Amino acid sequence: MATAQSSSLSGTPGIAGLAVSSDIRPMEARLAAELPSEDGWQYEPKWDGFRCLAFRAGDEVEIFAKSGKSLSRYFPDMVEAIRALPITAFVLDGELTIPVGQSLSFEALQLRLHPAASRIRTLTQENPSLLILFDCLMGEDGASLVGAPLRHRRQVLERLYRKIGREGRFRLTPITQDRAEARAWLGRAGGALDGVIAKRLDGPYAPGKREMLKIKLLRTADCVVGGFRYESDSRLVGSLLLGLYDLEGKLNHVGFTSAISNAERADLTRRLEARIEPPGFTGAAPGGPSRWSTERSGHWQPLRPDLVVEVRYDHISGGRLRHGAGLVRWRPDKEPSQCRMDQLQAEARPAELIARAIA
Numbered sequence: 001m002a003t004a005q006s007s008s009l010s011g012t013p014g015i016a017g018l019a020v021s022s023d024i025r026p027m028e029a030r031l032a033a034e035l036p037s038e039d040g041w042q043y044e045p046k047w048d049g050f051r052c053l054a055f056r057a058g059d060e061v062e063i064f065a066k067s068g069k070s071l072s073r074y075f076p077d078m079v080e081a082i083r084a085l086p087i088t089a090f091v092l093d094g095e096l097t098i099p100v101g102q103s104l105s106f107e108a109l110q111l112r113l114h115p116a117a118s119r120i121r122t123l124t125q126e127n128p129s130l131l132i133l134f135d136c137l138m139g140e141d142g143a144s145l146v147g148a149p150l151r152h153r154r155q156v157l158e159r160l161y162r163k164i165g166r167e168g169r170f171r172l173t174p175i176t177q178d179r180a181e182a183r184a185w186l187g188r189a190g191g192a193l194d195g196v197i198a199k200r201l202d203g204p205y206a207p208g209k210r211e212m213l214k215i216k217l218l219r220t221a222d223c224v225v226g227g228f229r230y231e232s233d234s235r236l237v238g239s240l241l242l243g244l245y246d247l248e249g250k251l252n253h254v255g256f257t258s259a260i261s262n263a264e265r266a267d268l269t270r271r272l273e274a275r276i277e278p279p280g281f282t283g284a285a286p287g288g289p290s291r292w293s294t295e296r297s298g299h300w301q302p303l304r305p306d307l308v309v310e311v312r313y314d315h316i317s318g319g320r321l322r323h324g325a326g327l328v329r330w331r332p333d334k335e336p337s338q339c340r341m342d343q344l345q346a347e348a349r350p351a352e353l354i355a356r357a358i359a
Helices: 076-083 106-112 117-126 150-164 179-187 262-273 351-355
Strands: 028-032 041-047 050-057 060-065 089-097 130-138 170-172 193-200 210-215 219-230 237-245 251-257 308-313 326-330
Touching: 041 150, 041 179, 050 076, 050 130, 060 076, 076 117, 076 130, 089 150, 106 117, 130 150, 150 170, 179 193, 219 251, 237 262, 237 308, 251 308
Parallel strands: 028 210, 130 170
Antiparallel strands: 041 193, 050 060, 050 089, 089 130, 193 210, 219 237, 219 308, 237 251, 308 326
């Protein structure tokens, strides 16, 4: 079995001596409207988690985010799971996720980014993390695979995964070269599945470069404007707060759009200010300041719920639009009471796709 020292090509012990430097950045993707039409592409589900690179050299383990910052402190369960593997030297690219029920919870991931170690330990016990693997930058022989084509890196990853076994905290992402199958995955995107990634089979690993393609399926929803926020250091509207009615008739905050042109900002501000009227949202309301938001972002103006907009979104998580929505048009023809939660597509259940992982 390899040791930290023997896994190094340079003779330097530990992660610092690996053939792949720990300051390498993950290969990234650029947005594309459609799946590629030509041959030579590999397709994978795009998972909704924390992208990371996992390094191991003997007992030394590190997990780095895309930013280069260490995630090891927040995911001690994954550090220990990696340390317990029978393979003692590798560099893997994957997605940190947390299964909750039959789905993956991005909220549970965010909760892990907590300053208190005791809180992290509690969360770790309640909902252990899972690492979905999709690339290998260095195998157990200690040789760098960064310059190798994807088809070879995938073969090394599959061999490594067979040694790991699928009963632990690791899964191997499904792949296909069938465009129709990739299109079917895309049709189920929107919840825990975040779209489809396309990679060139003959392409090397390109650190920090947008050499992959990401394809997302955009959907629309009609939402009530339940409030708004001013721009920073301005008295002009910066974003519209979006709401949908639940079965109890309560208006729940589900997201925002800031896609407002400068030309219409002043007139829209006057129009909105004439409608300021509490409570705005009668169900779930926009949150106040937190460690992820500023004091200003917790301040919002409630509106009389009589304005409706159509927005474009790509992803939902926990019954909310995960990213800022695009503003398609105003809907004066739409009754606010018609803007209901059932417009949002049910969140994708990733269990079936994960179950296809190679054992």
